[in-house]
Amino acid sequence: MERVAGNEAAASLRLVTVVFEWRGAVDDAEIEALHAEAFGHEPTAFDWRSQLERHSLGWVCARDDDGLVGFVNVPWDGARHAFLVDTIVAARARHRGVGTRLVALAVEGARAAGCAWLHVDFEPELLPFYLEAAGFRPTPAGLIRL
Numbered sequence: 001m002e003r004v005a006g007n008e009a010a011a012s013l014r015l016v017t018v019v020f021e022w023r024g025a026v027d028d029a030e031i032e033a034l035h036a037e038a039f040g041h042e043p044t045a046f047d048w049r050s051q052l053e054r055h056s057l058g059w060v061c062a063r064d065d066d067g068l069v070g071f072v073n074v075p076w077d078g079a080r081h082a083f084l085v086d087t088i089v090a091a092r093a094r095h096r097g098v099g100t101r102l103v104a105l106a107v108e109g110a111r112a113a114g115c116a117w118l119h120v121d122f123e124p125e126l127l128p129f130y131l132e133a134a135g136f137r138p139t140p141a142g143l144i145r146l
């Protein structure tokens with residue numbers, strides 16, 4: 001677990017501490033609320049915990065005093081390849097480096113587990129986040145919508 005202090009909006013001058021944790025305790029409703037806000041849908045009863053426990057190498061949670069503000073899931077193939085999905089930061093906590101730190105800790109977790117590659121795909125508008133801030137390099141890749 002690690003703590004990072006950053007300045008909240010200058011207007012409030014509140015010092016906000018964000019705590020990051022690999023495989024941190026989290027419940028379904030917390031993740032679903034973040035996901036719903038980020039992707040513009042109504043919250044559902046999706047069973048995130050089962051998905052994480054059954055299919056993920058790990059995940060990273062970011063929390064401040066008011067709750068979960070960031071999450072990223074790291075499923076894998078059980079050997080050398082891990083994947084980044086559902087990188088999410090709450091709207092109230094964006095542009096303070098939380099997303100970049102979530103990815104950095106996912107990289108550390110995957111490397112520590114012996115993975116050689118961490119994959120991600122994303123919409124073109126997120127190029128500055130993944131390629132410039134988070135350290136991914138571009139590569140030819142393919143995707144089929146099922």
Ligand SMILES: CC(C)(COP(=O)(O)OP(=O)(O)OC[C@H]1O[C@@H](n2cnc3c(N)ncnc32)[C@H](O)[C@@H]1OP(=O)(O)O)[C@@H](O)C(=O)NCCC(=O)NCCS
Nearest residue numbers: 038087088089094095096097098099100122125128129133
């Ligand atoms: C993408 C996301 C996780 C970034 O989280 P964040 O905590 O704001 O990211 P950071 O503060 O670490 O951003 C670092 C830099 O990445 C770039 N960046 C961040 N968010 C970006 C976005 N939405 N689009 C383009 N570039 C972005 C910026 O250059 C930013 O620097 P700046 O704050 O000085 O402008 C967040 O915007 C989010 O949750 N979006 C909705 C969900 C989503 O689309 N997730 C990705 C699924 S593939």
